Amino acid sequence: MIVQHPAQLFLGHKRACDQSEQYRCLSVPLQNNKKLKKVVRLSDETLAPRAFKSFTAEEDISLILIPLVGSITYGSNSANEVCVFPEELQIINLKKGNTFRITNKNEDALVNYLQIWVKMDLVPEKIIFDTYSHNQLNIVYGKKHVNILFGVFDGRREGFFTTSEQKNTLLTFVINGAFEVQNRLLESRDSLILSQTRLLELEALSENAIVLILEENN
Missing domain, CATH: 2.60.120.10 (Jelly Rolls)
Incomplete structure (x- = not known):
């Protein structure tokens, strides 16, 4: 379900x-x-x-x-x-x-x-986060109150991120291309705020799809 x-x-x-x-x-x-x-x-x-x-x-x-x-x-x-x-x-x-x-x-x-x-x-x-891994979500900044993730994906590749706590809030911003994020379509420069999410799942729907995610620790 x-x-x-x-x-x-x-x-x-x-x-x-x-x-x-x-x-x-x-x-x-x-x-x-x-x-x-x-x-x-x-x-x-x-x-x-x-x-x-x-x-x-x-x-x-x-x-x-x-x-x-x-x-x-x-x-x-x-x-x-x-x-x-x-x-x-x-x-x-x-x-x-x-x-x-x-x-x-x-x-x-x-x-x-x-x-x-x-x-x-x-x-x-x-x-400086120029050594990030391709086709996965990389934590490029991680502190007590906020995490910033960055990812560059090939088409049809998936990414996952487990939040620190389910009550935290996620802000996803698509820099380039398109993604399906938690069963929602996001295209270039779209944003999505998610709450009560323990596991974030996304799939790139285009080549060179780039995403930035902020996790706000509540």
């Missing part, structure tokens, strides 16, 4: 869009969910060549930056610039009211990256 766990699906093409000539932000409307308590922002952002975008932290958060295409540079008044590349994630602590900016220093190429805000006091650090 197929067990359907409590879930909320966000389609990629229906995300809120903030766009100018230099910048585009497609945000998953996490404020409309009742399961995630600590993850408050997941935005899929694109910057034009030599462009930058400034931000202000709306509360005390840890910022997680994950470049997908091209490198980005993080900068603020209180810290030196940090360059982050694909297959890396950068964690930065911010207090309410802190300002920062993200810059694309490339001369002729767009950059695409994920910006994640979590209401947790994570240790500032850079994680």
